[in-house]
Amino acid sequence: MEILPTRKERKTLMKKYKIITYGCLANYSDSERIEKKLKDKGYLASENPDLVIINICSIRQSAVDRAFAQAKKYKKVIVTGCLLDSDRDKFAKYAKIVKKEDCLKTKITHSCLVPIMTGCNNFCSYCVVPYTRGREYSRPQEEVIKETKSFIKNGAKEIWLLGQNVNSYKYDFPKLLKNINSIPGDFWIRFLSSHPKDMSRELIKSVKELPKVTEYINLAVQSGDNEILKKMNRKYTIEEYKKLALKIKKEIPNVCLSTDVIVGFPGETKNAFKNTLKLFKEIEFDMAYISKYSPRPGTLASKMDNQISFEEKTKRYNELNDLLKKISLKRNKQLVGQNTRVLINKNSIGKTREYKTIKVEGASDNSFVDVEITKALIWGLEGKIK
Ligand code: SF4
Structure with missing residues (x-):
């Protein structure tokens, strides 16, 4: 006997959704929770959606711009996340704005x-x-x-x-x-x-x-210069940060230390930027998430004098990124020949305990494997199953 869908099921039958996320892991976590709710209600993931959810954080202008371009593309759009009022108004023309719901179960x-x-x-x-x-x-x-x-x-x-x-x-x-x-x-x-x-x-x-x-610690420094740290209201000096980073490296010798850093903060002189380069050389971060300063409406920094030009920010970004590449390759080379445990995500790519990306041919998805590291790349490693 054929079982006909209920009235409620017919209502959502074949409704398709797409979730677009721009932001940090917290936004991705929220998106997972939203997705679980949609699936529970019978929605299907699709590239031709009836409903698009954009989950965004206003922290970067580039993310806001990309999300805005997406919002204009679709008919039925809901925007959620951490939105500034000014961004909320901008999106309101094209989308329904909802506050993030505190739902605590995920797939x-x-x-x-x-x-x-x-x-x-x-x-x-x-x-x-x-x-x-x-x-x-x-x-x-x-x-x-x-x-x-x-x-x-x-x-x-x-x-x-x-x-x-x-x-x-x-x-x-x-x-x-x-x-x-x-x-x-x-x-x-x-x-x-x-x-x-x-x-x-x-x-x-x-x-x-x-x-x-x-053994993975992300410790955001944001700048290597005391004047800039003060203007950023970061509540530590660069000497205190260095002492802490070196202590972590000493206590946990195989630690992978990453950081977040902003280049071109208002008033960042060439000398101040040099202090950030100096910090990178001294600490030898394994990874750094570098961003060009982007003024966010309503923040103190957006009203500060001496905003840095986009060209100069790009120049500083490239210089720091080139230095990071050299350090990262050097650090990765030190790992060749070592044995490590890897959690494979998919397509033979996984992460080591220290959160280094590694390619391991022949490894199954979603599994732990014991691996010998055979090759160092700038942003990752290669290995073979032991
Ligand atoms: S610590 Fe500073 S950068 Fe991090 S979320 Fe708080 S205000 Fe933002």
Whole structure:
């Protein structure tokens, strides 16, 4: 007997959606949750969608511009995420704007994103997050652990604990790591993003000693110059940052240290930029997410004098990126011949514990493999199954 669809099913039957995300891991985490809700309601993913959801963070102008171009392309568009009021008004002509819904269940993949806190109290002078996401809010430990346990039970192999400022988690972040580490199962724990001012001795010890916590730390520096750090309201000096970065490298010898940096902040002189180059040479970051400063409406920095021209920002970006390439290749070469464990994502590409991208021919998707590193590339590695 043929079973006819119910009235509710007919309503959504063949409705197709597409989700477009521009932003950080927190936006991707939110998109996963939105996708789960749409699928639960019977929607199908499609490149010819009836409904497009754009999940965006106003933190970069380039992201806003790309999202705006997408919003104009489709008929039915919903825009969500961390939007500045000025961007909200711009999108309102083409899309329905909704506030991000706090839904806490997501689909299970081998890599699961678990937001543990959101918002920020730091008010860096260039950043919109405290205005768009609001002040810091931390989820209770029990709730985070319960969600993590269910992911692991359903096959997750990697848990990303996320927060704008993950290490300022209100309910004792090292303790949370310890509790998640003690959940039975074969999985890795990663976390993002860390503010240098909240990088405690206890947290470094957790990364060093807890076997499931991987040796990858992203520690945003933003500038190598004290004057600029002060104007950015970053609340540390470059000497303090260096001391901390070197301590991490000493305590955790195989750590992969990455950073975020902005070039061309208002008033960044050639000398100030040189200090950033100097910092890169001294610390030898494995990876850096470099961005050209882009003024965000409503922030203090957007009203500062001495804005740097686009050409000059591009020049500084290229110079720093060239230096990073050299350092990254040098660091990767030091790993050739070593044995490592890799979590393969798909198409033989995976990540090492230290979050280095690695190609391993013949490895199955969504699996852990033991690998010998055979080749160093600028942005990654190659290896063979042992
Ligand atoms: S700490 Fe990060 S999220 Fe918070 S204001 Fe500064 S840059 Fe923005």
